[in-house]
Amino acid sequence: MKCGLVAADGAVVHRETRPTPRDAGGRAVLHALLETVVELEQKASAEGHRVRAVGVVVPGIIDAETGTVGAENLAWVGTPVLAELRAAVGPDQQVILAHDVRAGGYAEFRQGALRGTTNSLFLPLGTGIAAAMVVDGSLVSGDGYAGELGHTRFVHGDDAELCACGQRGCLETVASAAALARRYGVRSGKSVDGAREVLELLAAGDPDAKAVWDEALAVLVDALVLYTTLVAPTRIAIGGGLVGAGETLLAPLREGVHARLTFQREPEIVAAVLGEEAGCLGAALMAWDLVSGEQ
Ligand SMILES: [Zn+2]
Known part of the structure; x- marks a missing residue:
């Protein structure tokens, strides 16, 4: 701690x-x-x-x-x-x-990547995925229950994996750092030491790494488009271990969200800064x- x-x-x-x-x-x-x-x-x-x-x-x-x-x-x-x-x-x-994630988002809101916003999102992609939502200038708590974007379903059909929360097909089962490592292992039959290694394999052109990475990006774009449509953030700060990928993560998220939006206000997508x-x-x-x- x-x-x-x-x-x-x-x-x-x-x-x-x-x-x-x-x-x-x-x-x-x-x-x-x-x-x-x-x-x-x-x-x-x-x-x-x-x-x-x-x-x-x-x-x-x-x-x-x-x-x-x-x-x-x-x-x-x-x-x-x-x-x-x-x-x-x-x-x-x-x-x-x-x-903890809401507090991290509050720190980003007060002193970090979300400073100066009144509608924004902090989305750390770590072992799990939770979100901190700033709406109309305030951090949303929902009596302690709000912000569980990681446990929203984006995968349907036979591919939907059981999540630790008991539901199936949650964002977290595909796009968390832990999911990336697990899914790479299942797909390739090779065990890896965390998401960092998957990112190294991705950079080296490994096709299984690219497949699990592309699946993660696709559901993340879905999640960001959903959030943008509902709450209209002007800025989204991605945090957690996966943001270590830098533009490898952020650029396709920006492009994916941009391509999907029609009438919605387009948010900036940036890296969180407080780590x-x-x-x-x-x-x-x-x-x-x-x-x-x-x-
Ligand atoms: Zn879940």
Whole structure:
């Protein structure tokens, strides 16, 4: 887990990365999170800072009403993360719990590739795919449920693979970094060490790499056209591991979207700029919003 201490002006005073004890189960992950928050507060105090609020962002579905989290990869099922956080930091501290991709999008919106927009989309293509949607100047939360573009169906018929979410043919089953590596393995019979290797094979002219890449691009164009038609973003920032492909990814997405649009407003399609730090920074920016809201 990535964590840090961030000043009111957004400057990162301290940052560190700690292991997430996934193999030890959901309880252990939660304990590690609480311990991290408490230790960072102690560190801040020891260095003469005063922590005004705590921002924590996690993957999965965060029920905004109850503060409980369901996250398959952390072995959390209805886990009362917000209540446990509040108990750990005490009644005087403000705490915000949010979704990691939404927080990353908020950081891009405030300080990164989406700065200055009022309607935009942050779409990281990583192990999974989720989205952060800025609509009419605000980040859309949907009580914690919004933005799951990765779990919208774009593949039909026999080719639709079962998704981790239980549905079939989701965007994520074809266009995430994990899907690219998995699908290349199935198609070619060769195992690869992640999407990065598929991209290297693509650059070297491997036909199986080109096939899975083209399929990913096709569903991504479908998803971006759908989003553009519904919400009319002026800018779309692609993030996550796959954006390391640069123009190999962005140029065909731009061309594909351009060719499909008729009446819709065409968005710019750019790379996100904050990288892996986006979620952590977004958590801090959301926490500072709590503080400024109370003044
Ligand atoms: Zn799904």
